[in-house]
Amino acid sequence: MENGIPPSLLQLLKKHRYHLVGKHSAVKRCKWLYESLIHDRTCYKQKFYGIKSHQCIQMTPSLFYCTQQCLFCWRAQSGDLQIKWDEMELPNWDSAEEIAQESLKAQAKILSGYKGNPKTNWKKFTEALTPRHVAISLAGEPTLYGSLEELIRVFHYKGFTTFLVSNGTAPSKLSALSEEPTQLYISVCAPNEELFRRVCRPQVPYAWEKLKETLSFLPSFRCPTVIRMTMVKGHNMKNADGYAKLVEKANPTYIEAKAYMHVGFSGLRLDYESMPSHREVYDFAARFAERTGYMIIDESVESRVVLLSKRKKTISFETP
Numbered sequence: 001m002e003n004g005i006p007p008s009l010l011q012l013l014k015k016h017r018y019h020l021v022g023k024h025s026a027v028k029r030c031k032w033l034y035e036s037l038i039h040d041r042t043c044y045k046q047k048f049y050g051i052k053s054h055q056c057i058q059m060t061p062s063l064f065y066c067t068q069q070c071l072f073c074w075r076a077q078s079g080d081l082q083i084k085w086d087e088m089e090l091p092n093w094d095s096a097e098e099i100a101q102e103s104l105k106a107q108a109k110i111l112s113g114y115k116g117n118p119k120t121n122w123k124k125f126t127e128a129l130t131p132r133h134v135a136i137s138l139a140g141e142p143t144l145y146g147s148l149e150e151l152i153r154v155f156h157y158k159g160f161t162t163f164l165v166s167n168g169t170a171p172s173k174l175s176a177l178s179e180e181p182t183q184l185y186i187s188v189c190a191p192n193e194e195l196f197r198r199v200c201r202p203q204v205p206y207a208w209e210k211l212k213e214t215l216s217f218l219p220s221f222r223c224p225t226v227i228r229m230t231m232v233k234g235h236n237m238k239n240a241d242g243y244a245k246l247v248e249k250a251n252p253t254y255i256e257a258k259a260y261m262h263v264g265f266s267g268l269r270l271d272y273e274s275m276p277s278h279r280e281v282y283d284f285a286a287r288f289a290e291r292t293g294y295m296i297i298d299e300s301v302e303s304r305v306v307l308l309s310k311r312k313k314t315i316s317f318e319t320p
């Protein structure tokens, strides 16, 4: 066992095509990297924000560690498949430079698989060899990683844009970030504490209060901010008023209402029917919009996501 992580878990993750990086990080090929290179279809974040799917690295510095065990999460959680470890027993962290370097190598390895594929778009493949964007979002809670701001800084120094996704339960870490990501996501997946406990299953005390504290200083970020609401049918798609009240104070640049997808290890915890249709997500987003100053400004039917903002147009990070 390395760092208290059961070898059976490492094997399972490798089988699920996680490229383990150092002791606690990982890179995984996003389905949209494949879709972009092979079928010229791109992810909704390219559509909304201009970041290119074929030049994106999907990674995490905190693969095994999280302050929550959300029902809808696609990561392997302690207890899934009878494999157990302490998700809050943090390791000796690898350095940010090491993680960045090794993540780039892992991405290069992933891309090498496309060389022999006759369907690969060669222009895009050549561009993909120089990735430009990092989604720090794959699995786990990234604010647990001890050198997160350094990791963001290293990627920025290398010319990358970064999207950071956090569950907001570490307000002190987020408020102290001296290097902001290019865009910051905070997940808000319940309209009140009772549902938060049932759906997000916090593993640390006062998680709900901590999330609310994070929301209270979200307006202080200079970068665009996003509240991500993952909608799980029959679980948290109710009480649009509750969501509206929470989000009002945070005043994010955007809100993404997105359907839960029945993928990864979430299938062990939720039924296929928990996945709402795009229409259901859209209707919920419309109810939410009626209660706030936010407007629906874009959507992606295939990813079942609706984008809301007070802006008419998004801020684009498209690179030449």
Ligand code: SF4
Residues within 6 Å of the ligand: 030, 031, 032, 033, 043, 044, 045, 046, 051, 052, 053, 054, 056, 057, 058, 135
């Ligand atoms: S931004 Fe997200 S969805 Fe788009 S390619 Fe990167 S990891 Fe995939």
Ligand code: SF4
Residues within 6 Å of the ligand: 066, 067, 068, 069, 070, 072, 073, 074, 075, 139, 140, 141, 167
């Ligand atoms: S906060 Fe994120 S990584 Fe942690 S359990 Fe929830 S969805 Fe998964």
